[in-house]
Amino acid sequence: MEPGPETAPREGTGQAPGSGQPGPVRVLLADDQPLLRMGFRLILEGEDDVEVVGEASDGADAVRLARRLEPDVVLMDVRMPVMDGIEATRQIAAGPQGPRIIILTTFDLDEYAFAGLQAGASAFLLKDVAPAELVSAVRLVASGDAVVAPRVTQRLLETYVRGLPAAPEAGSRPVQRDPLLDGLTPREQEVLEAIAEGLSNAEIAHRFFLSEATVKTHVRRILAKLHLRDRVQAVVYAYETGLVVPSQGLDY
Structure with a gap:
C-alpha cells in the first residue's frame, strides 16, 4: 500500500454543492497508477471548491480511507491489486451516508462497467476525460442532481437494457412489481x-x-x-x- 496525502475527516463542512453547507467537495482518489492520481489531483486542486483529501493505491485502501476520511466523492479505478474497484465500490456504497462513486474506465463499454453501477457507483468517466469534464463530473455527482458523462452512461445503459427481454414471453412468469x-x-x-x-x-x-x-x-x-x-x-x-x-x- 502506497502512502498518500490525507486530511482529517469532515466535520459538517465538506458538503456537496447545493446542500446549503459551506466547504469544498471532498474527493478521494483510488488508482494504482501514481501518475494518474497525480494528474487528477493537479486538475481538481486547481479549483477553489474541490479538495483532494486522500489517495488509495488499491481497493482495500480505498475502503479504509473512505470510512476514515468521509469524502463526498470517490474516483474509483476498476483494476487494482488486493481488492478491485468493483468490490471496493460495493463495500463503500453499502455504508450509511456513503460518498458518491465515479468509476474510471479505459473504454466506454468496459466489461466491468455495469458491475460497478450495480455495486453502487453513480457514474462512469473515461480515464482520458478532459480536465473540465472531470471537474464538472465531480461537482454534479456531489450535488446528486444529474447523471454525468451522458454519452458514456447512456451507451452503457442502452447496452444493458437491450440485453433484457422487451416483454414477457407467452406462459412465462412476469416481472414481480416492487x-x-x-x-x-x-x-x-x-x-x-x-x-x-x-x-x-x-x-x-x-x-x-x-x-x-x-x-x-x-x-x-x-x-x-x-x-x-x-x-x-x-x-x-x-x-x-x-x-x-x-x-x-x-x-x-
Whole structure:
C-alpha cells in the first residue's frame, strides 16, 4: 500500500454543492497508477471548491480511507491489486451516508462497467476525460442532481437494457412489481419513467408543464421512497423492476 496525502475527516463542512453547507467537495482518489492520481489531483486542486483529501493505491485502501476520511466523492479505478474497484465500490456504497462513486474506465463499454453501477457507483468517466469534464463530473455527482458523462452512461445503459427481454414471453412468469412502487404518487411514477428514458430535469419539466424546482422535489422524493442513491440507480431500478421495458426508452 502506497502512502498518500490525507486530511482529517469532515466535520459538517465538506458538503456537496447545493446542500446549503459551506466547504469544498471532498474527493478521494483510488488508482494504482501514481501518475494518474497525480494528474487528477493537479486538475481538481486547481479549483477553489474541490479538495483532494486522500489517495488509495488499491481497493482495500480505498475502503479504509473512505470510512476514515468521509469524502463526498470517490474516483474509483476498476483494476487494482488486493481488492478491485468493483468490490471496493460495493463495500463503500453499502455504508450509511456513503460518498458518491465515479468509476474510471479505459473504454466506454468496459466489461466491468455495469458491475460497478450495480455495486453502487453513480457514474462512469473515461480515464482520458478532459480536465473540465472531470471537474464538472465531480461537482454534479456531489450535488446528486444529474447523471454525468451522458454519452458514456447512456451507451452503457442502452447496452444493458437491450440485453433484457422487451416483454414477457407467452406462459412465462412476469416481472414481480416492487411493493415500494405503490408508495409513489402517479406524478412521481411518471417522473421516474421519464428519468428512465434519460430525460433531464428541464426536459421532464417541459413534458409535464412543471417548474424545474418541482421536478427536483419529485426526484428527491422518488429516490428517498425507493431507497436509491441517485438517478443512475433509478434508471437501472426502473428497468429491472419492469416499470419500463427497453422498447420504451433509450433510443439514442
